[in-house]
Amino acid sequence: MSSLKTLVFFATPPHDCSYLDDRDATTMFVDPRATVDKKLYSQLTALGFRRSGSHYYRPHCEHCSACIPVRLNVNHFRPDRGQRRVVRQNEDLTFNLVRAELTEAYYELYARYIEQRHHDGDMYPPSREQFSSFLVEGATESYFLEMRKNKTLIGLAVIDALDDGLSAIYTVFDPDEEHRSLGTMAVLWQIDEARRCQLPYLYLGYWIRECRKMSYKTRFRPIEALLNGHWQTLPNDG
Known part of the structure; x- marks a missing residue:
């Protein structure tokens, strides 16, 4: 080992x-x-x-x-007004945590998301092999969070379990449901899940100040950043 x-x-x-x-x-x-x-x-x-x-x-x-690597101490997090609104907007959804695997329903949602939201990125065009190698293979404890509306899959978040928390790997959603802010909803669900599991942290990957697509991460407060080898709380203007 x-x-x-x-x-x-x-x-x-x-x-x-x-x-x-x-x-x-x-x-x-x-x-x-x-x-x-x-x-x-x-x-x-x-x-x-x-x-x-x-x-x-x-x-x-x-x-x-x-x-910059960032994470949330879930026990210190309190949702703001916008995040509470996202929860209310999605009260009609059901959430189910399942083992990570490749299914046709998962892939079809992933392909639609990549084709419509990231057609100019490194992951275009999507393929089943890409889905499996990126989202299924490799982790010791990896899960999919299904988000369903009337039993129809509209969102899927990939989550890894760690000794001290959860790691938010990736989220895809039906582009027609963009108004629901399912990326934010997935993070909020994972915060609650980490608390239920008595795990202190939710790791959110990297944050780049100049990257607009990553700005949502600093809306979760207080957020910690790994700076000069030490985790420290970012100031509110960070």
Whole structure:
């Protein structure tokens, strides 16, 4: 079994940044031959790593530190007026946590989301192989949160269980239901689930101040950021 002391890391050559124009990015990966169990995955996450399928990575850019790992202490979180409104808007939905797997219904929702919301991104065009390698493979404890309206699947959030919390991996939803703010709703549900499981943290991945698509993360307060190797609360203007 691998440990932090025995892990080997690799860095990619510089490549175009997916989030900031005119910048190069370098990514550090855990050796894919390593055996990463839940304990090691939890330790890596606390150090700022993320999971994408079977790969564990973090930004390692020489001249840029814009990607900041963020997490919520769920016991300190209190929803604001807008977040309470999102909960009310979705009171007609049912939520069900299931094991992560590839089904035709899940893939069809994912494909619609990528085709209509991210047709200019790295994940276009979608494929079943991409869905499985990105969202199903790799984790020791990974789940899908189904969001259904009258039994129809309209949202799907991918969640990993860690020793000290949950990790919000990805969320897709029916583009016709955009008015429901299902991305925000999924985070709010995961906050409640972490509390129910008596886990202190919900990890939200990376936040980039200049990236508009990530601005929603700092609406959850108080939010903690990994800065200079230490988790610390971001100021309200952060």
